[in-house]
Amino acid sequence: LLDTSAVSSGQNFDSRMVEGLPMFSNMPIMLTRFAAGVNPSTNQSLVSQGFADGTTQAAGAAFGGVGSNTYSIDGATNSGSGRRIAASPNSDMIQEMRVESSNFDASVGHGVGLQIAMVTRSGANQYRGTANYQYWTNKINELNPSQRLTFTPSGKALYETGRSHNLALTAGGPIVIPKVVDGRNKLFFFANYSHVDDFIPGKNQASSTVPASEAQLRGDFSDLLRLANPAQYQIYDPLTVRRDPAN
Numbered sequence: 440l441l442d443t444s445a446v447s448s449g450q451n452f453d454s455r456m457v458e459g460l461p462m463f464s465n466m467p468i469m470l471t472r473f474a475a476g477v478n479p480s481t482n483q484s485l486v487s488q489g490f491a492d493g494t495t496q497a498a499g500a501a502f503g504g505v506g507s508n509t510y511s512i513d514g515a516t517n518s519g520s521g522r523r524i525a526a527s528p529n530s531d532m533i534q535e536m537r538v539e540s541s542n543f544d545a546s547v548g549h550g551v552g553l554q555i556a557m558v559t560r561s562g563a564n565q566y567r568g569t570a571n572y573q574y575w576t577n578k579i580n581e582l583n584p585s586q587r588l589t590f591t592p593s594g595k596a597l598y599e600t601g602r603s604h605n606l607a608l609t610a611g612g613p614i615v616i617p618k619v620v621d622g623r624n625k626l627f628f629f630a631n632y633s634h635v636d637d638f639i640p641g642k643n644q645a646s647s648t649v650p651a652s653e654a655q656l657r658g659d660f661s662d663l664l665r666l667a668n669p670a671q672y673q674i675y676d677p678l679t680v681r682r683d684p685a686n
Contacts, residue, residue, distance in 0.1 A: 449539035465531075467533050471555060474538040531609045535558045559629070561627060562612050565613075566612035574602070582595070600638065601638055604636040
């Protein structure tokens with residue numbers, strides 16, 4: 440007989456890995472970059488805590504504009520618009536995360552990219568709480584080549600004021616009810632609080648252009664028209680442009 444059942448494969452990040460691995464802004468979703476079978480985008484945007492309908496595709500872009508990644512928390516969908524993650528929880532809130540990269544079984548679907556499932560923590564028979572704090576500052580971050588060429592002294596001073604505070608608090612345990620039938624608690628609670636305070640000035644976007652010649656330093660970018668199909672490009676001054684009445 441031939442077994443045609445699907446074989447699920449992927450990377451599982453258990454509680455010890457989620458607690459022990461370093462991650463930016465204390466967000467487990469960033470660990471997807473290091474899962475087996477994942478080819479993350481080089482210009483990956485970061486997901487911020489506290490935002491609904493996040494600003495990234497987490498690891499990799501949609502193939503041919505179809506599919507991309509899908510997300511879930513405790514079995515419920517966590518996918519936002521445009522195949523983006525809807526909300527990114529902090530690591531102290533997550534018990535386990537699984538990243539499926541191939542051979543999807545019938546329990547997952549709706550996308551041809553990664554299947555990223557998170558399971559939140561729950562209360563137990565012992566009271567337990569955690570506290571987690573992360574901080575970074577631009578004062579110890581090196582400028583990239585674009586920033587070195589474009590930042591004025593005042594711009595560099597503003598850049599160095601950039602910082603981020605990330606705080607996460609959790610508490611969980613049993614809800615004790617008198618006269619429990621078999622002496623065991625059957626009702627538990629778990630609470631999580633997350634606070635993020637970011638100030639990120641002087642960020643160079645991926646589309647930033649550094650003048651590459653004397654002509655470009657004078658504002659003459661006509662050499663960019665010498666591309667494969669110059670008819671697709673038009674350079675104009677947005678302050679002096681006039682509307683085309685036919686368009």
